[in-house]
Amino acid sequence: MVTTKRAPRxxxxxxxxxxxxxDxxxxxxxxxLTVRRLATELQVRPMALYNHVNGKAxxxxxxxxxxxxxLDLPDAATAGADGLRAVFRSYFRLLVEHPVLLQLNDTLEQANPAELRVSERAYAIMRQAGLEPRDAVGLLAGMVRFTIGCALLYPHRHAWDDDPGHWDRTREAIMALPAGEYPELRAMGADLPIFTQEDAFEFGLDVFLARLGP
Incomplete structure (x- = not known):
């Protein structure tokens, strides 16, 4: 009979x-993730986990x-647009590396303390830059949604970046469209710029951060 070795008491x-x-x-x-499965991973009995946590939630x-x-949080007094950019770059990378965090946010009933600290610092940076409250709320909401959207698309589209023929095929498909029905797409198609997933994310950040001024 094989027995599972338990972690030391x-x-x-x-x-x-x-x-x-x-992990x-x-x-x-x-x-x-269940309490029982996690206990197996840790080589302890399920009830042992309840000495430290109240359950799965x-x-x-x-x-x-x-x-x-x-996430690294810069000093609000000196951060400016570059500091806010760094926060959202770090947030994007965190979501790409741990996509389950996107699902976790939907299951939690309230913001966790770390998330509140990020919001507090982001608002402080914006207010330091002179944004009015409504503009600050709108800017943060837009940047969060944009970052989440880019992270959601990343698993499906990052393969484009490793495919040397992707943009050539895209240009060919655009140029094959009827010119009378899609004149603007055809006009851009011949010289369509290449955007990696990171390029598209950085471009979007530029647009949002322009609200903070020079």
């Missing part, structure tokens, strides 16, 4: 639980906070 901590949960979520997605909230806390 007292070795389990909330940090270990969160780290194991992130499991990255490998197998949100549906794979508590684990997911802790995972979201840990992931979001990895």
């Amino acid at each position: 007292g070795s389990l901590t909330k940090d270990r639980i969160v780290t194991a949960a992130i 499991l979520l990255d490998r197998e997605g949100l549906d794979a 508590d684990i997911l909230a802790a995972v979201a906070e840990e992931m979001t806390s990895r």
Whole structure:
């Protein structure tokens, strides 16, 4: 009979639980995470986890906070547009590397403390730049939605960046469209600029951050 080796008594901590949960979520997605499965990953009995967490919802909230806390937050007094750009670059990269975070945000009932700190710092940067409250709220909401959208598209479209023939085929498809029905597309098609996924993201950031001024 094969028995599973248990972790040493007292070795389990909330940090270990969160780290194991992130690893499991990255490998197998949100549906794979249960208290029983996580206990198996940690080589402990399921009830041992309840000494540190209150259940699956508590684990997911802790995972979201840990992931979001990895974002570097610049000093609001000196950050300006470059600092806000750095925050959203980091956020985009976090979502690309841990796409399950996009699903986690839909399951949580309220913002985690780390997410609130990001919003607080972003608003501070905008207010320091002179934006009125309505403009600051609209700008942050737009940038968050844009970043999430780019991250959602990334898994399906980043292969374009590694395909040397992608843009040639795209140009050919555009130039094959009826000129009378699609004159503007045809006009651009012959000299269509190449945009990688990162290029498109950076272009969008430029548009949003123009609201902060020079």
